[in-house]
Amino acid sequence: MSDLHELEQRATVELQACGDEPSLRTWHTKYFGDAGEVKTALNGIGKVPKEQRAAYGKEANRIKEVLNAAFDAALAAEKDRAIERSLTADAVDVTLPGRTVPRGRLHVATQTLREIYAIFADMGFQVYRTREVESDENNFELLNMPPHHPARDMWDTFHTTTPGVLLRTHTSPGQIHVMRQSAPNPVRVILPGMCYRYEQITTRSEIMFHQVEGLAVGEGITMADLKGTIQAFARRLFGQERQIRIRSSYFPFTEPSIEVDVDWPMTDPDAVRLTKGTGWLEIMGAGMVHPTVLRNGGYDPEKFSGFAFGMGPQRIAMLRYGIDDIREFWKNDLRFLQQF
Ligand code: DAH
Numbered sequence: 001m002s003d004l005h006e007l008e009q010r011a012t013v014e015l016q017a018c019g020d021e022p023s024l025r026t027w028h029t030k031y032f033g034d035a036g037e038v039k040t041a042l043n044g045i046g047k048v049p050k051e052q053r054a055a056y057g058k059e060a061n062r063i064k065e066v067l068n069a070a071f072d073a074a075l076a077a078e079k080d081r082a083i084e085r086s087l088t089a090d091a092v093d094v095t096l097p098g099r100t101v102p103r104g105r106l107h108v109a110t111q112t113l114r115e116i117y118a119i120f121a122d123m124g125f126q127v128y129r130t131r132e133v134e135s136d137e138n139n140f141e142l143l144n145m146p147p148h149h150p151a152r153d154m155w156d157t158f159h160t161t162t163p164g165v166l167l168r169t170h171t172s173p174g175q176i177h178v179m180r181q182s183a184p185n186p187v188r189v190i191l192p193g194m195c196y197r198y199e200q201i202t203t204r205s206e207i208m209f210h211q212v213e214g215l216a217v218g219e220g221i222t223m224a225d226l227k228g229t230i231q232a233f234a235r236r237l238f239g240q241e242r243q244i245r246i247r248s249s250y251f252p253f254t255e256p257s258i259e260v261d262v263d264w265p266m267t268d269p270d271a272v273r274l275t276k277g278t279g280w281l282e283i284m285g286a287g288m289v290h291p292t293v294l295r296n297g298g299y300d301p302e303k304f305s306g307f308a309f310g311m312g313p314q315r316i317a318m319l320r321y322g323i324d325d326i327r328e329f330w331k332n333d334l335r336f337l338q339q340f
Contacts, residue, residue, distance in 0.1 A: 001056060007037055008063045015067070015074055021082065024075050031067060038064050108340035109210060109329055112317040113192055116212050119236045120190045123229065125214065128189040130174035132196070136164045138173035142296040143253040151252045156198040158207075167196035171213035172253060175289070175308060178215060179297025184304070186218035192313075203325045210313045215289070217299060217306035223256075223288060226307035230286065234262045237316070241265075245280055254287025254308060274319055281319060284311035 011031050018024045031038045041060050048056045106114070117127055136147075145151050155169035174191035191213040199205050216225065227246065234242045245261040261280035264271050275281050286309035291301035299306075314329055321340070328336045 112313045134168040142176045171211040183298030188216045214309045221305045255290045257287035
């Protein structure tokens with residue numbers, strides 16, 4: 001009997017000392033396994049003198065029940081504690097801000113181009129793409145600049161090693177492509193794309209840059225149509241109150257030729273910088289398509305007329321956002337690009 005009580009006490013103390021599930025399992029094997037102490041005690045019942053046997057058996061069974069129940073309780077409690085521990089250890093702080101996934105975006109030049117496309121699309125202009133590698137013929141000759149024409153000096157040119165093949169210096173040769181494809185039907189297109197000039201790279205000039213050319217050819221097109229189109233464009237891009245100013249200029253492929261300024265209110269703190277103090281901002285060259293160019297495009301200048309213009313969207317973006325170095329556009333510095 002006293003052996004039984006000693007067993008009960010020892011087992012209870014050991015059970016209480018178990019700090020995790022493995023030690024509980026070990027305890028269980030020690031007392032309840034095939035060769036466990038509780039089983040051994042129960043098996044030993046036959047060796048007990050006959051008159052004590054009943055009391056011994058009863059007590060051994062009681063201890064078995066008690067220890068079993070204590071074990072089940074301890075195991076359940078340990079499982080609860082384990083869940084508790086893992087919740088604290090792997091705690092998620094739901095109040096922390098999420099990690100944002102970095103998102104790409106369109107280049108500021110592309111954004112500006114798309115704004116320009118949208119405005120002209122609303123006015124019925126189609127976008128027409130033409131080649132960047134051009135013939136001297138399209139880039140100069142058919143635009144009314146025969147070889148050695150002094151106006152060629154306005155465009156410093158990258159020539160390729162193939163004679164007569166160059167990188168286009170402006171988008172104007174696209175006019176020839178469109179007209180030859182469309183004549184004698186009327187056309188109303190914009191021709192965006194990259195141009196190249198063999199120039200010193202400075203804060204104001206790059207060797208590659210975008211232009212957006214515009215061309216409208218049809219019957220009865222006048223300078224008033226050019227003015228109205230440019231004015232509508234400037235109001236959409238720069239604001240409703242915009243006025244435009246037209247100055248006479250010279251381009252071999254237009255007659256008359258003009259340059260267009262947009263007024264920039266002097267109340268804008270940037271006005272002096274943007275307009276060099278004049279209050280006017282130059283945005284494009286333009287004019288009425290020269291009869292020779294119309295003829296080169298396949299239109300009879302007696303019957304058809306047209307207007308054309310050419311603008312630099314990088315310049316427009318620089319003015320709008322206060323970008324003071326044109327080299328930023330192709331430098332690929334994310335600190336610059338992510339601002340737009
Ligand atoms: N091609 C000219 C340039 O690169 C810009 C230009 C002026 C285009 C007048 C035109 C135009 O279509 O009519 O400087």
